[in-house]
Amino acid sequence: MKSMILTLIGKDKPGLVESLAQKVYEMEGNWLASNFSYMGGHFAGFLEVDIPEQNHAGLIEWLHAHPALTIHSVKSDDTSVTDTTIAEIDIMGNDKPGIVQELTATLSQFNINIIKFESSCESAPNWGSLLFKAHAKVSIPANFEIDALSDALEGIANDLVVDVALR
Structure with a gap:
């Protein structure tokens, strides 16, 4: 499993987060963290998911095809600041x-x-x-x-x- 960080933006409508959660679950992923907001009729947010590497491309493809969302994704940087x-x-x-x-x-x-x-x-x-x-x-x-x-x-x-x- 490898974490992915996704940024999402799109016209807000009910069910956006649910459809994303369902797809992450279907792709054997785990929802690690998220931060979503509504502003000016639009939905925007960040999401970190832990998903098998062989499913990364499939999730990205699904997100790019989603009619209501624009996305950007990066692999998680495993470095952390401790001090x-x-x-x-x-x-x-x-x-x-x-x-x-x-x-x-x-x-x-x-x-x-x-x-x-x-x-x-x-x-x-x-x-x-x-x-x-x-x-x-x-x-x-x-x-x-x-x-x-x-x-x-x-x-x-x-x-x-x-x-x-x-x-």
């Missing part, structure tokens, strides 16, 4: 251009990898303006000085007038 700690960052404030750019530039400056990032804009209660919210999981290298990152994130919070919490 890291996972931290979480939450940001919330009035929406404005540059929030994500400032956050990602700061993380990149410290060579911190983003593992998961979710963001949204929603109507702020009692204000009528948009409220930006983001949640990130990041991988902090071993022996990293967390206070330096905390100070940099505090600087972003002050510059952009947003709340930033590091856990």
Whole structure:
């Protein structure tokens, strides 16, 4: 068995995930992990499956023929980073251009990898303006000085007038 990573996108409709799960099962595969979202009438996501290597081509062929999905696949990279700690960052404030750019530039400056990032804009209660919210999981290298990152994130919070919490 060899893992495959699939990225999927298509017009959303009921049954997309079920049809994919059924095909993975039929091809003697095991569903390892997934992350799916709905946005603007479209379905998008990532999926990792462990499937016998002789069935990889068949699954790819089936996915390319699927009328509702566009896919991209890669073989899983079996390397893993072990000397890291996972931290979480939450940001919330009035929406404005540059929030994500400032956050990602700061993380990149410290060579911190983003593992998961979710963001949204929603109507702020009692204000009528948009409220930006983001949640990130990041991988902090071993022996990293967390206070330096905390100070940099505090600087972003002050510059952009947003709340930033590091856990």
